[in-house]
Amino acid sequence: MKTRWQTIAIWFVCMAAGYGIIYAGEMTGVVDTFIENMLVMMGINIILAVSLNLIVGFSGQFSLGHAGFMAIGAYATGIMTQTESTFAGLIFSMITGIVITIVIALIVGVPTLRLKGDYLAIATMGAAEIIRLTANNLKITNGPAGLYNIPQLATWPLVYIMMCLTIIIVANFVHSKTGRAIRAVRNDELAATAMGINATKYKLMAFVMGASLAAVGGSLYASYLQSIAPSNFNIMESVSILIIVVLGGIGSITGSVIAAVVLGAIDTILQNFGSLRMVIYAVMLIVIMIAKPSGLMGRREFSIGKWLAKRTAKKQAAAES
Amino acid sequence: MAEKLLTVRNVTRQFGGLTAVNDVSMTIYDNELVALIGPNGAGKTTLFNMLSGLLPATSGTIAIRHDGRFYKVSGKGATSVAQHGISRTFQNIRLFGDMTVRENIMAALNNQFKESFWGTIIRTPHYYRTEREMNDAAQKLIDRYHLTAVADSPANKLPYGMQRRVEIVRALATKPKIIFLDEPAAGMNPEETAELTTMIRQLRDENNLAVLLIEHDMSLVMSLAERIYVLDQGEVLASGTPKEVSQNSAVVKAYLGGDANAAG
Numbered sequence: 001m002k003t004r005w006q007t008i009a010i011w012f013v014c015m016a017a018g019y020g021i022i023y024a025g026e027m028t029g030v031v032d033t034f035i036e037n038m039l040v041m042m043g044i045n046i047i048l049a050v051s052l053n054l055i056v057g058f059s060g061q062f063s064l065g066h067a068g069f070m071a072i073g074a075y076a077t078g079i080m081t082q083t084e085s086t087f088a089g090l091i092f093s094m095i096t097g098i099v100i101t102i103v104i105a106l107i108v109g110v111p112t113l114r115l116k117g118d119y120l121a122i123a124t125m126g127a128a129e130i131i132r133l134t135a136n137n138l139k140i141t142n143g144p145a146g147l148y149n150i151p152q153l154a155t156w157p158l159v160y161i162m163m164c165l166t167i168i169i170v171a172n173f174v175h176s177k178t179g180r181a182i183r184a185v186r187n188d189e190l191a192a193t194a195m196g197i198n199a200t201k202y203k204l205m206a207f208v209m210g211a212s213l214a215a216v217g218g219s220l221y222a223s224y225l226q227s228i229a230p231s232n233f234n235i236m237e238s239v240s241i242l243i244i245v246v247l248g249g250i251g252s253i254t255g256s257v258i259a260a261v262v263l264g265a266i267d268t269i270l271q272n273f274g275s276l277r278m279v280i281y282a283v284m285l286i287v288i289m290i291a292k293p294s295g296l297m298g299r300r301e302f303s304i305g306k307w308l309a310k311r312t313a314k315k316q317a318a319a320e321s
Numbered sequence: 322m323a324e325k326l327l328t329v330r331n332v333t334r335q336f337g338g339l340t341a342v343n344d345v346s347m348t349i350y351d352n353e354l355v356a357l358i359g360p361n362g363a364g365k366t367t368l369f370n371m372l373s374g375l376l377p378a379t380s381g382t383i384a385i386r387h388d389g390r391f392y393k394v395s396g397k398g399a400t401s402v403a404q405h406g407i408s409r410t411f412q413n414i415r416l417f418g419d420m421t422v423r424e425n426i427m428a429a430l431n432n433q434f435k436e437s438f439w440g441t442i443i444r445t446p447h448y449y450r451t452e453r454e455m456n457d458a459a460q461k462l463i464d465r466y467h468l469t470a471v472a473d474s475p476a477n478k479l480p481y482g483m484q485r486r487v488e489i490v491r492a493l494a495t496k497p498k499i500i501f502l503d504e505p506a507a508g509m510n511p512e513e514t515a516e517l518t519t520m521i522r523q524l525r526d527e528n529n530l531a532v533l534l535i536e537h538d539m540s541l542v543m544s545l546a547e548r549i550y551v552l553d554q555g556e557v558l559a560s561g562t563p564k565e566v567s568q569n570s571a572v573v574k575a576y577l578g579g580d581a582n583a584a585g
Contacts, residue, residue, distance in 0.1 A: 004449070169442050176441040177427075177434060177451060180420070184428035187417035194373055194411075195429040196403030196495050299419065 003312065007305040015164045022156065036156055040224050042264035043159040044217050047166045049244040049256040051213030054170050056242070057251035057299075058179065059206035060186030061113065062121045066241045068128025069211040071233035072104065073097035073218030075135055078147040078228050085151035090223055097215040104131070105211035106204070113203045128238060136230040146229025147222070154223035162220060166213055171253055173209065182206050247288060249295030254302040259295070323350040325386065326531050327372070327407075327499055332381030332395070334367055341367040343555040344381070349499065353531045354521070356542045359552035360575065365535045366412060368552070369501050371395070372533075373409045374402030385499070404432055408497035410488045412504045412535075418477035422468055422487050425476050426459040429494035433458070459494070465527075466490045466520065482513040486520065493524060500524070502534040506541050514538060518545055543567070551575075 022039060025031035031039070052066045076097030081089050104127075112123040135141040173179055184192040185199045193199050222228045244263055248255030266284060270277040288296070327349040334342040342364040349355055357365050370376035372383055374397055383394040387405045394402050417425050434455055440448045463472045468490060471479055476487060485505055492500050505521070506514045518541055525532050536542050542549065542563070549566045551558040559569045566572055 172442050172444055176448065177431060177436045177455065178438070178441060180424055180428045181431050183420055183424075184417045184431075187420060188415045190375065190399075191411065191415035191417070192428070193399040194375065194403055194409055195491065196400055196408075196432045197428065198400045 003305060003308045006308055010304045010308075019157070019160055022160065026156075038264060038268045040156050040159050040220075042261055043156075043163040044221050044224070045241070045244060045260040045264060046163050046257050047217040047220070048214055048241045049248065049260050050166055050170050050253055051210045051217065052241050053245045053248075053251065053253060053256045054174070054206055054213070055210035056245055057249075058174050058186065059182045059203055061203060061207060062117055063124040063207070063210075064121045064235065064238050064242065065108070065124030065126075065128035066210075066214050067233040067235070067237035068124075068131035069101050069105065069214040070218035070221065070237070071128075071131050071135060071228075071230070072101045073215030074222035074228050074233070075141055075147070075218075076100060076215070077219040078150045078222045079140060081151050081153055081223060082147070082149070085153065087153055090153040090219070094216060094219040097219050098212045101212045101215040102208055105208045109204050109207045113200065113207060125235060125238070128233070128235070132230050132233050135233070141230075144230060146227060146232070148227035150222055150226045150228070152223060152226050154220045159220050159224065162216060166216065167253060167257065170213070174253070178202065178205065243285065247285065247295055249297035249299060251299040252295065252297040252301055254300070255295050255297030258297065262296075323352060325349075326351050326353075327386075327533075328382075328384050328391070329372070330382045330384075332368070332371060332378050332383060334364070334371060334376065335379045340555055342371070342378075345552070345555070345557055347550055347557065347560070349531050349533060351498075351531060352525065352529055354525055354545055354547045355531070355533045356546035356549045357533060357535045357552060358537075358539075358542060358549060359558070362554075363552040364555040365552055366503060367555075369409065369503055369535065373407055373501060374399040387498075403495055403497075406496075406498035407501070408492040408495045408499075409501035410485070410492050410503055410505060412507065414481075414484045414488055416476040416484055416488055416491070419475055421473050421475055422479070423456070423459050423463065423472050425487060425491050426462055426494045427455050429491045430455050430458055433496065462490050462494055466493075466523075482509050482517075485509070485517070489520065489524065493528065497530055499531040499533060502532060502536075504535050504537065506536060506538045514541055517541075521545060 022031060026036070048066060048070060052063065055061050055063045073094065074097075077090060077093040080093035080096060084092070108124065108127040112120055112127070115123055136144050141147065174182075181192070181197050182202045182205070184195070184197055185202050189199050244259045245256055247263065248257070248259030266281065270280055273280060325348055329345060329347045332342060332345045333340065345368060357368070359365050367376065371378045372394065374394055378395045381395065384391040385394055385405055385407060386392075392405045394405070394407065417428060420428065434451050436448065436451050463469055466486065468487060471483060471487075476484065479487065489500075489502065489505065502521070506517055509517060521532060521534070522545070524530070534546075546563055548561065549563055550560045551566060551569075551572050553575045558575055559566055559572045561569070
């Protein structure tokens with residue numbers, strides 16, 4: 001009971017401190033527009049990577065369609081906030097994006113989640129392409145040109161708060177009865193069903209939840225960058241989110257957060273290198289993967305609760321001896 | 322005599338032109354220890370997979386008594402079958418490898434506890450209570466079947482014999498009325514086999530359940546089983562007490578071979 005509140009308090013302090021540091025940076029001018037842009041993109045990438053990790057890492061379904069769900073959120077916000085450009089409008093558009101995503105993720109998920117591995121990857125990739133091509137051909141989405149002049153309602157504090165919420169939601173979800181069932185299905189679907197675990201239900205749950213969080217990421221992306229086009233949500237976007245997940249460690253939320261920050265920083269630093277940028281970036285990816293094949297964190301997590309428990313155990317042992 | 326628990330009526334399974342299980346009928350009563358033996362390729366595992374709902378039967382019916390009524394297993398999915406009191410282990414151990422022993426058992430307890438989605442997300446007191454209750458239920462099983470030392474190690478890091486024990490306890494966690502053990506003693510040394518024999522008896526006596534096991538270790542079968550079904554080429558060749566079966570000439574010819582006297 002005591003450690004529970006301590007854990008919550010420490011996490012809260014950490015998140016508040018992160019906010020404080022960025023706020024101080026903004027005030028003193030250390031964080032200029034350029035750096036703020038980098039930080040916001042990091043935050044959005046954390047949302048996308050953590051939610052994809054729920055699908056790929058925890059429920060073990062290799063999805064290549066994350067950019068599609070991101071696009072739904074982005075277009076919902078892009079279209080709706082142009083007519084209702086208030087903060088409430090942004091939140092409402094975000095919820096609309098989530099609802100549409102849930103419906104589409106269910107439609108996509110029910111038939112495709114019976115597939116495994118490469119087959120599922122191709123099916124989800126196809127689904128994302130359908131979403132992108134729909135945006136490319138509809139009038140309301142303004143075709144290939146996309147939407148611009150979207151009011152900038154999402155500021156860095158909102159992105160920061162949504163990032164924290166996403167991490168909390170996914171971490172709590174994974175460490176629950178449902179999360180355990182999802183991990184059991186990933187480990188051995190056949191054995192899980194034989195233990196009475198409804199594999200389809202739990203796979204679908206993880207998939208839909210991951211997809212709807214991607215929609216939130218998409219909403220923030222559209223609102224912060226103020227312009228979106230179908231080409232922002234192509235297969236390469238799905239792949240780059242997947243890279244963050246794989247690099248951080250499949251099945252590690254901490255890993256996804258670290259990888260999103262590291263890759264975001266590398267990407268920003270390399271902008272000075274012009275066309276060599278992508279070459280250096282790719283080489284670094286290869287080097288990291290050779291040095292740490294299971295990702296930066298593997299499946300490990302940074303857990304304050306466990307750390308506290310260990311510390312108390314040590315103290316007790318010391319007191320006894 | 323005890324009440325009928327599981328009835329298998331004329332069950333057949335064909336794979337293309339091959340008939341793996343042919344017109345098998347059997348009955349298992351409450352709290353019985355039954356062994357299913359037969360040479361390799363006799364269709365034992367195929368029958369097990371049908372009984373646990375992992376494989377649909379080509380024809381025939383399987384039913385289990387659930388809340389006083391017979392529930393048809395044939396044609397239902399494994400999840401639903403498991404929820405009606407059937408649980409099993411696998412020939413080639415299938416634990417949830419990177420989860421701890423405790424988590425393996427807690428995952429099998431899944432259907433006995435309720436949890437709300439939003440309660441999980443915002444961590445209501447109900448969430449903490451459910452987690453604690455599940456942990457307590459798992460701890461009871463861990464203590465009773467001597468898994469305390471390994472409770473928090475990942476399942477795939479355990480020695481082979483221990484993994485088999487964990488798999489049996491995991492199957493038990495679903496609160497089954499019948500438990501199928503697919504070659505539980507495979508790859509065990511005599512000492513581990515002796516421990517396993519005690520464990521299976523304890524399992525049956527303490528939990529009021531029936532056990533059906535496939536096993537090649539004849540000394541284990543003969544000492545443990547109260548009844549034996551012999552399967553050969555997909556058909557029931559003989560059934561009865563260990564003594565009856567070991568004296569059956571057809572069985573001796575098909576399966577026990579020259580070892581008939583030693584095994585009996």
